[in-house]
Amino acid sequence: MRFLAYASLMIFGTFVSSIAQVMLKKAAMKDYSSHFREYFNPTVIIAYIIFLGASFLGILAYKVVPLSMGAILEATSYIYVTIFGVTIFKETITKKRIIALLIILSGIVVYALG
Amino acid sequence: MDFDVIIMNDGAIMKNNKIYVFFSLHILLAVYSLSGICGKLAAAFEVLSPGFVLCYGGLLFIFGIYAICWQQIIKRLSLTVAFANKAITVVWGIIWGYLFFDEAITLKKLIGAALVMTGIVLYAKTGDDLDRDEGGVEQ
Numbered sequence: 001m002r003f004l005a006y007a008s009l010m011i012f013g014t015f016v017s018s019i020a021q022v023m024l025k026k027a028a029m030k031d032y033s034s035h036f037r038e039y040f041n042p043t044v045i046i047a048y049i050i051f052l053g054a055s056f057l058g059i060l061a062y063k064v065v066p067l068s069m070g071a072i073l074e075a076t077s078y079i080y081v082t083i084f085g086v087t088i089f090k091e092t093i094t095k096k097r098i099i100a101l102l103i104i105l106s107g108i109v110v111y112a113l114g
Numbered sequence: 115m116d117f118d119v120i121i122m123n124d125g126a127i128m129k130n131n132k133i134y135v136f137f138s139l140h141i142l143l144a145v146y147s148l149s150g151i152c153g154k155l156a157a158a159f160e161v162l163s164p165g166f167v168l169c170y171g172g173l174l175f176i177f178g179i180y181a182i183c184w185q186q187i188i189k190r191l192s193l194t195v196a197f198a199n200k201a202i203t204v205v206w207g208i209i210w211g212y213l214f215f216d217e218a219i220t221l222k223k224l225i226g227a228a229l230v231m232t233g234i235v236l237y238a239k240t241g242d243d244l245d246r247d248e249g250g251v252e253q
Contacts, residue, residue: 055173062157068211068223070150071204075230078237096240104233111226
């Protein structure tokens with residue numbers, strides 16, 4: 001039960017960092033007056049602060065979650081990125097992509113059982 | 115004929131360059147995987163204790179390097195290839211976990227990891243299809 005709580009914390013951290021990724025992508029789609037503005041604008045700065053928070057959540061999770069499981073759980077980011085892609089960026093989702101996500105999910109479950 | 119030579123040379127240079135970028139990508143991903151070690155070490159310390167700050171600082175330093183170098187690499191390599199190769203971080207996680215934190219490697223874990231990596235590579239590959247279908251531009 002304790003393990004599940006910490007694993008969920010890591011998954012939540014991954015979710016949060018996916019939000020930051022979306023913000024960076026949104027920021028990258030805009031035109032800026034200078035290189036300085038490209039990096040130092042509210043969206044990018046907030047995105048990096050969110051990344052900071054997400055990395056902190058990851059560390060907390062590592063109190064219980066094994067290191068080898070970190071990268072495995074981080075693979076859930078592909079699920080969030082797909083959801084954000086469809087809802088925010090109006091990207092199409094293909095059957096192949098859903099299959100890929102299901103394979104990732106099944107891998108996480110098999111790994112967790114190991 | 116001179117023209118042909120130029121084209122051939124150009125092709126050779128580009129090919130070499132690709133291998134160089136690909137190699138750099140894998141060095142970068144290996145370095146990035148070290149951030150996991152920092153994170154796992156930080157977790158053993160009390161929050162804001164000197165040990166914690168040192169390890170967390172190391173993690174953020176690696177993140178910074180990664181963010182800068184990743185941008186440079188995806189300028190020179192297709193996003194699909196870059197993302198597909200990111201799957202290797204799963205392998206690094208297992209190796210570092212085994213070497214530094216006595217984490218057991220079991221058959222189920224290896225199968226699970228292989229599935230996750232397969233999924234990541236497939237996912238990245240379908241990005242290629244999407245780009246072609248929509249005539250999209252790589253970011």
